[in-house]
Amino acid sequence: MRLPVSLREGLRREAVNDHSPIEGERLRAHERRVARDLEYLGVPAANWPLPEPAADGAVPIDVLVVGAGMNGIAVASSLLFKGIRNVRILDRNPPGREGPWLSFARMDTLRSPKTLPGPALGVPSLTFRAWYEAAFGEAAWDALYKIPNAVWVRYLTWLQRVLGLPVQHGTRVVAIAPGERLHTVETERDGVPQTLLARRVILATGRGGAGGGWIPSFVDQALWPDLAAHTNDDIDFERLKGQAIGIVGGGASAWDNAATALERGAARVDMYVRRPHLPQINKGRGSSHPGYYYGWSALDDAERWALFAYLNDVQAPPPHETVHRALRQPNFHVHLGKATRRATREGDRAAVLLAGEDPPRLHDFLIVGTGFAIDGGAIPELGNASGFVARWQDRYEPPDTLARQDLGRYPYLGPGFELLEREAGECPGLNRIHLVNHAAALSHGAVASDIPGVNVAAERVSTAIAASLFKEDIEPIRQALEAFDEPELESTPFFVR
Ligand SMILES: Cc1cc2nc3c(=O)[nH]c(=O)nc-3n(C[C@H](O)[C@H](O)[C@H](O)COP(=O)(O)OP(=O)(O)OC[C@H]3O[C@@H](n4cnc5c(N)ncnc54)[C@H](O)[C@@H]3O)c2cc1C
Incomplete structure (x- = not known):
């Protein structure tokens, strides 16, 4: 018998919300499997960057990640895997309250299908499904329709724990002064200010992270x-x-x-x-495949603009x-x-x-309910320095038929999601700040916003940062290489001291 749609939906919601506690031997066994998988892959690699100490002798943070939501988790894990271990992640919210899921995302379940791997970085045991089956059983997986918001948050929280991510909750990044060598980052926790020095900053600050909620001018x-x-x-x-x-x-x-x-x-x-x-039609779903994720940034400006204008016009x-x-x-x-x-x-x-x-x-x-404004010139943590961020309107003039003022305000990002200066020399150091949120979509495609592309963005940003830190630290890295003296032939007759 075919049930009316409304009844079917109601039954689904009841079924998916029936989740028993998740601690248990099956989950602990799964966590041992995760540890083994990481060991097989040889990650996280040992730390290799060798930053110069700051003037007062303090060692700066190599990469400060602002935001411990899905993108912050993915990009921080990807850095750790690559041996960039001097990473800190700050989130203004308490544990389990990162992202929109339990606050203003007022749907019952994620809009995405349950089969998405999540920020698993290619490790099968880190996928949502593997965690879910370990936590609730395979029958529950089969019965699951879509992922309830609270369950998704438990998964993200689990990732933070199982990967040992250095997350400091309840800490707001108030201001970032970009520097050519070091950024000065002002934070606030329980009313206590603190200043941090970081070589790179990743802004994984979510959908409203560059522009905030949009309120049209006709609303007083x-x-x-x-x-x-x-x-x-x-x-x-x-x-x-x-x-x-x-x-x-x-x-x-x-x-x-x-x-x-x-x-x-x-x-x-x-x-x-x-x-x-x-x-x-949800064209976002239609454009959710690896071609778009890996190919988008290879398109020239005109092609990216035209494609984005099309997606933006049709809406979801x-x-x-x-x-x-x-x-x-x-x-x-x-x-x-x-x-x-x-x-x-x-x-x-x-x-x-x-x-x-x-x-x-x-x-x-x-x-x-008018969504978000995207504006590279309105990144709150950057304050006035945000005015120096290159936006699409600074770099590309579309034909009249494709003129879209709102798209012109999107930040024009470099290949590693780095901010670029509007005019060279206006704000050196901006290119050591990487914007990993929805505002990257025009430059990189939808890889830093919704769940399906999350691993692609994390890999791209962490690779770019690894390359730039290596280049920057090449002197001490070279010295460390010359000092490296692990004798390979000690046990053979050919050993020479
Ligand atoms: C209502 C709604 C529903 C959505 N549903 C889906 C869906 O079903 N499927 C899907 O794929 N995508 C969905 N999205 C898109 C969604 O935003 C992303 O998938 C996901 O939240 C992106 O993760 P993120 O890490 O980029 O941002 P977020 O999850 O928003 O995390 C950003 C984090 O940054 C922190 N932060 C921000 N500024 C600061 C600061 N100055 N100092 C310290 N911390 C800071 C915030 O506290 C937050 O925890 C939805 C978005 C919204 C708004």
């Missing part, structure tokens, strides 16, 4: 904080119980927020979507599970072809003026 900032929130904000849905909510935008997060608000007791949700119909639909979830709520109303002209405060209500309508529609609260 005076609505904050009591009458509006961005979907990325920490929203108190308890407070929205019984209220009439307006949502601007029709992307996946807008739908997740609509469903969450109604599930948590909102009286009514009206979602306003400019497009007359939702995007139908919300996942069908998300749509069904929202549609299960009787008080959900979606209005297609309704562009918002203005959203303003009117007394204690949010007034949404739609194209071709007057007066505005009134809501108790407005949720703005």
